[in-house]
Amino acid sequence: MKYLLILGSVIALPSFAASGGDLDASDYTGVSFWLVTAALLASTVFFFIERDRVSAKWKTSLTVSGLVTGIAFWHYLYMRGVWVETGETPTVFRYIDWLLTVPLLIVEFYLILAAATNVAGSLFKKLLLGSIVMLVAGYLGEAGVWPAMPAFLLGMAAWIYMIYELWMGEGKAACNTASPAVQSAYNAMMKIIIVGWAIYPLGYASGYLIGDGSSAMNLNLIYNLADFVNKILFGLIIWHVAVKESSA
C-alpha cells in the first residue's frame, strides 16, 4: 500500500505540470497521445499491484513491465504537450524514452531466459548492443544529423541482426527444452521483436522516406500505436504467463 501511495504522488506531479493546451477532436494523433498516456498509467498501477499474485520468480518480470510503462507514461506527458501545443514531433523525448525502455524490455527477455537456460547472458549482450545501434541510428536520422535513408538502413540491419540471434541463435535451442510456460514466453518475445517492433520502422518510413517526408501526423500516430503494443500488450502477455505458471 505504501509504495502505491508513493507511486501515486510521483505520477501525479507531472500531470499538474503538463499542460493540455487545446486538443482538437479531428487531431487523431493528439487523441492517440492522450489514450496511450492514460493506458500507460493504468498498466503501471496494474503491473505493480499484480506482483502480489504471482510466485517469487515472476515478480521481477512484473516489476520491469511496470517500470517500462511507468517511464513511458512520464515521457508521454511531455510528448503529448509538445504535440498539442506545437504540432511538432517530440523526437528528443521519444528517444530518451526508448533509450531507457528498450534496454529494460531486453532485461525482461533476459529474466525469462535466465530462469531456464545458461545462454541468457550472451544473448542479452547481443540484443543490448543491437538495440543501441538501432536506436542511435534512428535518432541520427530523425534529428537530421544523418540523411534519413542511410540511418534507416543501419537501424534495420541492427534490428535484423537481433531477429537472427533470437531465431537461429543458441537461445532458441536452449528454450526448446524448457518448461511450456517458458517456451510460450520465449515465443511471445520473438513475436514482439519481429511483428511488434516492425511497426516502428513503418512509422519512420512514413515520416521520413515516403512522400514529401513531412507526415508528422502519421509518424507519431504509428509510434504511439507501436508503444501500446510493445509496452502494454507485451507486459500483459508476460503477466498472463506468470499468473498461469504461478497457479500451476
Ligand SMILES: *C/C=C(C)/C=C/C=C(C)/C=C/C1=C(C)CCCC1(C)C
Ligand atoms: C518501448 C519502445 C520500443 C520497444 C521501441 C522500439 C523501437 C524500434 C524497434 C525502432 C526501430 C527502428 C528501425 C528498425 C530502423 C531505424 C528506425 C527505428 C529506430 C525507428
